[in-house]
Every structure is written in structure tokens, then in C-alpha cells.
Amino acid sequence: xxxxxxxxxxxxxxxxxxxxxxxxxxxxxxxxxxxxxxxxxxxxxxxxxxxxxxxxxxxxxxxxxxxxxxxxxxxxxxxxxxxxxxxxxxxxxxxxxxxxxxxxxxxxxx
Amino acid sequence: xxxxxxxxxxxxxxxxxxxxxxxxxxxxxxxxxxxxxxxxxxxxxxxxxxxxxxxxxxxxxxxxxxxxxxxxxxxxxxxxxxxxxxxxxxxxxxxxxxxxxxxxxxxxxxxxxxx
Numbered sequence: 001x002x003x004x005x006x007x008x009x010x011x012x013x014x015x016x017x018x019x020x021x022x023x024x025x026x027x028x029x030x031x032x033x034x035x036x037x038x039x040x041x042x043x044x045x046x047x048x049x050x051x052x053x054x055x056x057x058x059x060x061x062x063x064x065x066x067x068x069x070x071x072x073x074x075x076x077x078x079x080x081x082x083x084x085x086x087x088x089x090x091x092x093x094x095x096x097x098x099x100x101x102x103x104x105x106x107x108x109x110x
Numbered sequence: 111x112x113x114x115x116x117x118x119x120x121x122x123x124x125x126x127x128x129x130x131x132x133x134x135x136x137x138x139x140x141x142x143x144x145x146x147x148x149x150x151x152x153x154x155x156x157x158x159x160x161x162x163x164x165x166x167x168x169x170x171x172x173x174x175x176x177x178x179x180x181x182x183x184x185x186x187x188x189x190x191x192x193x194x195x196x197x198x199x200x201x202x203x204x205x206x207x208x209x210x211x212x213x214x215x216x217x218x219x220x221x222x223x224x225x
Binding site: 032045046049089091095096097098100 | 143203211212215216
């Protein structure tokens, strides 16, 4: 069946460090891929998405590219800020519901 | 505009009691989803409503769980004879279009604690 696997956390970085959170998916066909973010005390919100191979989603300095050949959608940011501290969820979907990874908690220290 | 709302925000109940959790989706959204988020786990899909079609109940963990969506809008998730393992945050999401390719908008969740 379909599945999404993302790197386990927690991840702790210093401010201005480079961030990568790996995500790979297994699916029939080519799903749309998403990164959702959950800030402390808040609900999940969409960070970025890509709907087909080679698409790049970007928002708030974060980027992820839909790589069909490696079935990956890794999240990257060149310079993280304390305000980026949150839990990040990779998700994929085609028909029906979204399949979510287990989440990666990111803590950014000043 | 108003986002997805859920009530109550917190619910503490005793083992064996029934609970009802409510979700008000964004007006006009045809699809509505329920997920469960347990401590340290990702989001577990429970049930999915799409317009007037029969719901996809494939994620419900047991027959103690049920949900309905009245008039294509408000949804209620009912857990009968609650167990301690039911303790989790229950999230509702809605989407303007059906299917997993579309962005889902999440509510703040209901934190359920079963004593």
C-alpha cells in the first residue's frame, strides 16, 4: 500500500544553519506531495506542495522538489530561524485521504 | 473567512463512556476528513466524507468508532465505550475538492483523554 517515510527527529540546529528533512514515498502512480507544519500550540497548516514530477514547491524560504526517480520530496531551507521551530509532516495523496509521515520535530537555538 | 472549527477543544472522560466530537468545516468544502494524532505518532486517517457519496471508513480502528456528516456540512465523530488507548488529538480537515491531491485545511483538534 501507499506509505510516506520521513526522517525521525528530533532535529536541533543553530540559527542560520542549513536544514534538510528527508521524505520518501511509496505509492501507486504519482501522488501529489505536501509538507505540512505544526507550530507549537497551533493546528497543522500547509507549508508547500508539488503536484507532479520535477515540480518545486516553495514557501517561507523552504523548498522541496518532487523527484520521481528517487520517489523523494526532501524539505530544505538554507538558513533556519528560531521561529521555524515546529513539527514538520510530509504527506502524499492521490485518491481519497492523505498519507502522512510520523513528523519531524525541529528545534532551532539562537 | 472562518477556518475549520472543532469542539470541544479538550475532553476528559472515564473509560467506558461515550464521547462525541464535532467538526465545522469551511463553508462550501465538499470533502471532510477525520484523523487521529497520538503522542509521538503521525496522523492516522480515520474516515473521509466526499459530497453525497458513501464515506470511506477504511481507517476506523474498531466498530466503537463512527462518524456522520449531516447536510453535507457539520460532522460528528462518536467513540463508544472509550478505552485508554483512544486518548489522542482528533483532527478534522476539509477541502474544497475531493481527493488526496488537494490541500486540506485543518482544525485545531480535540484533545481526548480517557482516564
